[in-house]
Amino acid sequence: MLTARVIPCLDVDAGRVVKGVRFQGLKDAGDPVELAAAYERQGADEIVMLDVSATPEGRHNARDAVAAVRQALGIPLTVGGGVRSVDDAGALLEAGADKVATNTAAVSRPELLGEIAGRFGRQCTVVAIDAAANGDVWEVVTLSGRKRTGLDAIRWAVQAVEHGAGEILLTSWDRDGTRSGYETRLIAAVAAAVPVPIIASGGAASPAHLVEALRHGADAVLAASIFHESDYTVGDVKEAMAGAGIPTRPVPERGQGSHA
Amino acid sequence: MTVPDVVVCRTGTANLASILAALRRAGGVPRTGRSPDEIRAATHVVLPGVGTFGAAMDTLRDTGTDDALSRHIESGKPLLAICVGFQLLCRSSEESPNATGLGLIDDGVTRYPDGVRVPQFGWNSLVPGSGCRTLVAGHAYFANSYRLEHAPRGWCAAMADHGGPFVAALERDALVACQFHPELSGSWGEALIGRWLAMPC
Numbered sequence: 001m002l003t004a005r006v007i008p009c010l011d012v013d014a015g016r017v018v019k020g021v022r023f024q025g026l027k028d029a030g031d032p033v034e035l036a037a038a039y040e041r042q043g044a045d046e047i048v049m050l051d052v053s054a055t056p057e058g059r060h061n062a063r064d065a066v067a068a069v070r071q072a073l074g075i076p077l078t079v080g081g082g083v084r085s086v087d088d089a090g091a092l093l094e095a096g097a098d099k100v101a102t103n104t105a106a107v108s109r110p111e112l113l114g115e116i117a118g119r120f121g122r123q124c125t126v127v128a129i130d131a132a133a134n135g136d137v138w139e140v141v142t143l144s145g146r147k148r149t150g151l152d153a154i155r156w157a158v159q160a161v162e163h164g165a166g167e168i169l170l171t172s173w174d175r176d177g178t179r180s181g182y183e184t185r186l187i188a189a190v191a192a193a194v195p196v197p198i199i200a201s202g203g204a205a206s207p208a209h210l211v212e213a214l215r216h217g218a219d220a221v222l223a224a225s226i227f228h229e230s231d232y233t234v235g236d237v238k239e240a241m242a243g244a245g246i247p248t249r250p251v252p253e254r255g256q257g258s259h260a
Numbered sequence: 261m262t263v264p265d266v267v268v269c270r271t272g273t274a275n276l277a278s279i280l281a282a283l284r285r286a287g288g289v290p291r292t293g294r295s296p297d298e299i300r301a302a303t304h305v306v307l308p309g310v311g312t313f314g315a316a317m318d319t320l321r322d323t324g325t326d327d328a329l330s331r332h333i334e335s336g337k338p339l340l341a342i343c344v345g346f347q348l349l350c351r352s353s354e355e356s357p358n359a360t361g362l363g364l365i366d367d368g369v370t371r372y373p374d375g376v377r378v379p380q381f382g383w384n385s386l387v388p389g390s391g392c393r394t395l396v397a398g399h400a401y402f403a404n405s406y407r408l409e410h411a412p413r414g415w416c417a418a419m420a421d422h423g424g425p426f427v428a429a430l431e432r433d434a435l436v437a438c439q440f441h442p443e444l445s446g447s448w449g450e451a452l453i454g455r456w457l458a459m460p461c
Contacts, residue, residue: 096277
């Protein structure tokens, strides 16, 4: 049986992991290679690495950091930030990413998703959607929250899948970094609208929040600060999931592999 | 023991960096190759998953790699097929209805039924059948929209479940074919790759 995934997120700026509230006020949280390896040992099912400064500064993603993390990491790595073309995606995959996430560039030109899926496959193609509440609906925001697009988040999710996205990284911009819990209504609405897996993001403060997001239709849960600040380990989250009857991959035992 | 000479087929756009990194962590010294000569020279060959079934078969045929692979398998040398690489060993796939696979497994690959999340992304548990040696119980990482439904005769199969049972992996002699990604399956996957690398060549 397929298990629900727990995904620590590394927001990377200039080669260091950072954490801020609503993408602003960034603080140093450590070295990406050390953190990624530590999270794998804790039982992380996947790692997401986002270059948070790439799009606002109009530069390319830090490929060196991706290559360094890849050497140390034995689980899947999704990379996003600054992906504007098929060649950008190809360079990240060559450096060691298994999946590539696009956000701002896909909103500007949705065909990009089809181009990436056409060359590398749908299983490599992740669309990251940042959604902000606007009355009873959610609006897509881009440029790390700096731009409101007027686009309905649910409608965009459906279109993105039609264009070629194989997975949705869904972030509640209102909740991100606030530790007030995931936006479960948004998760449920998107999960009901598309057939592809949903990674829920934004607002986690406790294992109970992650369990809640999974119960509302997320296939995977992403969190950053609760792990970076050592409030909880991935193992703590998995224990809570198992207690709630959610299928989970057990934390690997030490010594199972040759380097574990 | 002879040091294995591991060649990863460079058939286009696979996640080569992840495969090479995992082979190195498991103690191998891998290189990539795309010509039939490079396949012939290798003791161990990895056939990774690449794009669609049809495009991957076209690449294999255009480069003459299909024959080199078939001969490698016939001679009993170790082969590790991954994801679409696993599917290429089958006769056909619903993903590319007009394409013909290598046909070593006399069955077709089909799409998952409606109502289950596709692609299947994530860790699923494997139940190995009796006789499996390289494949052991554990959780493996999958990223696939198509699958082989029934275990073929003459192979040891490990099964998993996603909207019904499907073939998670097969083994026969020195051939190990995984629908999942051992290179992304953590320490469990690394140990599997280590057992495959240790096969006599």
